[in-house]
Amino acid sequence: MKSLTHQEEIIDKYSVIPIYYQLTKILEKCILDGRLKPGEALPPEHEIAEKYGISRMTVRRAISELIGVGMVYSQKGKGNFVARPRLDDFVFELVNFYEEIQKRGMKSNAKLLGVKIVRADELLAKKLEVEINTTCLYIRMVLSADDEPLVYENKYVVYSKQKPILETELKDPSLSNLASIHGDHFPIISKRVLQASIATEEESLILGTGLNAPVFVVEQTVYDTGKKPIGWGKSIYRGDRYKLTSYIGWPVDDIG
Amino acid sequence: MKSLTHQEEIIDKYSVIPIYYQLTKILEKCILDGRLKPGEALPPEHEIAEKYGISRMTVRRAISELIGVGMVYSQKGKGNFVARPRLDDFVFELVNFYEEIQKRGMKSNAKLLGVKIVRADELLAKKLEVEINTTCLYIRMVLSADDEPLVYENKYVVYSKQKPILETELKDPSLSNLASIHGDHFPIISKRVLQASIATEEESLILGTGLNAPVFVVEQTVYDTGKKPIGWGKSIYRGDRYKLTSYIGWPVDDIG
DNA sequence: GAGTGGTCTAGACCACGCG
DNA sequence: GCGTGGTCTAGACCACTCA
Numbered sequence: 001m002k003s004l005t006h007q008e009e010i011i012d013k014y015s016v017i018p019i020y021y022q023l024t025k026i027l028e029k030c031i032l033d034g035r036l037k038p039g040e041a042l043p044p045e046h047e048i049a050e051k052y053g054i055s056r057m058t059v060r061r062a063i064s065e066l067i068g069v070g071m072v073y074s075q076k077g078k079g080n081f082v083a084r085p086r087l088d089d090f091v092f093e094l095v096n097f098y099e100e101i102q103k104r105g106m107k108s109n110a111k112l113l114g115v116k117i118v119r120a121d122e123l124l125a126k127k128l129e130v131e132i133n134t135t136c137l138y139i140r141m142v143l144s145a146d147d148e149p150l151v152y153e154n155k156y157v158v159y160s161k162q163k164p165i166l167e168t169e170l171k172d173p174s175l176s177n178l179a180s181i182h183g184d185h186f187p188i189i190s191k192r193v194l195q196a197s198i199a200t201e202e203e204s205l206i207l208g209t210g211l212n213a214p215v216f217v218v219e220q221t222v223y224d225t226g227k228k229p230i231g232w233g234k235s236i237y238r239g240d241r242y243k244l245t246s247y248i249g250w251p252v253d254d255i256g
Numbered sequence: 257m258k259s260l261t262h263q264e265e266i267i268d269k270y271s272v273i274p275i276y277y278q279l280t281k282i283l284e285k286c287i288l289d290g291r292l293k294p295g296e297a298l299p300p301e302h303e304i305a306e307k308y309g310i311s312r313m314t315v316r317r318a319i320s321e322l323i324g325v326g327m328v329y330s331q332k333g334k335g336n337f338v339a340r341p342r343l344d345d346f347v348f349e350l351v352n353f354y355e356e357i358q359k360r361g362m363k364s365n366a367k368l369l370g371v372k373i374v375r376a377d378e379l380l381a382k383k384l385e386v387e388i389n390t391t392c393l394y395i396r397m398v399l400s401a402d403d404e405p406l407v408y409e410n411k412y413v414v415y416s417k418q419k420p421i422l423e424t425e426l427k428d429p430s431l432s433n434l435a436s437i438h439g440d441h442f443p444i445i446s447k448r449v450l451q452a453s454i455a456t457e458e459e460s461l462i463l464g465t466g467l468n469a470p471v472f473v474v475e476q477t478v479y480d481t482g483k484k485p486i487g488w489g490k491s492i493y494r495g496d497r498y499k500l501t502s503y504i505g506w507p508v509d510d511i512g
Numbered sequence: 513g514a515g516t517g518g519t520c521t522a523g524a525c526c527a528c529g530c531g
Numbered sequence: 532g533c534g535t536g537g538t539c540t541a542g543a544c545c546a547c548t549c550a
Binding site: 275333 | 519
């Protein structure tokens with residue numbers, strides 16, 4: 001077995017830190033150091049087990065952690081191999097508006113522009129896969145941070161039950177929450193489509209931007225377990241205030 | 257133990273399908289059916305093991321699959337619980353340009369506008385964390401699908417070695433590939449920042465859009481294992497041709 | 513056929529949550 | 532104190548790969 005071990009890389013079987021976790025970190029270090037290069041095989045599981053005096057199941061647990069984060073892949077009958085980092089996919093993430101704003105120490109505010117019962121027009125009926133004229137709950141609102149408007153939201157929920165609109169639900173008027181209250185099933189899938197666009201006149205008025213301002217348009221559809229749409233919304237994000245950031249690759253503690 | 261079993265939900269211990277996988281699917285079905293509701297506890301592991309006549313380790317393997325996809329969470333000393341789907345985060349993904357275009361059956365084309373050795377100005381030096389005037393490789397190109405320009409790319413790589421520019425690397429001029437050839441380490445992290453913006457005059461000319469056209473601007477930085485930037489690029493995507501789609505929630509085979 | 517990873521067992525001990 | 536999940540063991544058998 002190729003020597004991979006530095007002096008400090010030993011396993012303390014009586015530590016409070018699980019053995020599999022210690023081994024995961026040792027192997028991760030070997031890979032990031034370059035002692036194990038992409039494409040190269042890890043030592044066989046039984047060898048690692050023997051070398052550290054631990055069970056093969058524990059070795060497998062350690063390796064499966066690395067497989068989980070994409071640093072290692074495994075081929076039955078051949079061995080475990082160091083993966084090549086995939087950096088060419090985009091994965092953009094934008095977290096919950098309220099959490100994000102508050103994490104930044106800003107004051108978040110949601111202003112209700114209107115709550116109505118409406119009948120579905122052709123577009124909405126298509127989006128929600130219901131008949132035209134189906135009764136829907138319609139909510140318009142503006143989300144602000146430190147009194148600066150950032151997002152303009154329009155959302156619709158199929159409104160089969162004659163439930164009253166409660167104050168509590170207007171405190172968390174996220175589409176998935178609305179859908180879980182006013183639908184028959186709780187939502188399990190959310191689909192979002194993001195586009196770059198130019199603010200319409202109405203949108204630039206509400207968001208306080210100039211005409212022709214760049215915006216993100218995000219359409220969201222929420223589905224129930226039967227893949228039936230139960231809510232649909234369109235949100236306009238100010239392009240001068242929103243960025244989507246994504247990190248991809250092997251795990252590193254943090255980046256400056 | 258609460259009865260969760262339908263007649264058809266039994267485990268065939270002699271099937272080629274792994275026991276843990278059969279159990280995962282049974283539990284998943286219980287959750288999607290509503291027999292196990294969000295917040296509710298799964299039966300204790302030892303009970304499931306006893307009921308199906310299998311080992312507790314196998315039960316744990318099945319449950320860990322569900323934990324992996326976010327349908328179940330576990331609390332030490334208390335039990336395993338059905339999770340509530342989180343639908344309020346955005347996760348947008350856009351895959352590799354060439355793969356995506358070819359998957360759609362279109363003809364992808366990359367046109368090189370220029371390859372130069374340049375010296376870093378103030379902005380670039382800051383982005384790559386190097387001294388001003390450091391030698392860099394600079395590449396400009398346009399990516400097209402069916403002869404329609406879609407993306408305009410500008411990328412810079414720290415160019416310490418005096419390696420010649422090979423034809424092969426211009427066939428895959430992705431930033432991470434360039435960086436791995438011209439840097440001292442292979443890249444392990446890629447950071448991307450996406451913004452909505454309006455095409456500049458130069459950009460609209462190259463992409464063949466009108467002035468004031470909406471575009472996505474994607475800045476990409478590639479880092480090595482030491483978290484040092486080794487490449488930086490700025491890509492302009494036509495807003496009228498690009499959408500980012502994201503699904504989030506519990507796994508379902510497919511959606512229409 | 514020798515070596516590899518994939519699955520599975522029947523135990524064991526521990527730390528944690530709760531009454 | 533009891534029930535829970537978290538970890539770990541020392542085996543076992545299988546399917547796969549490759550020579």
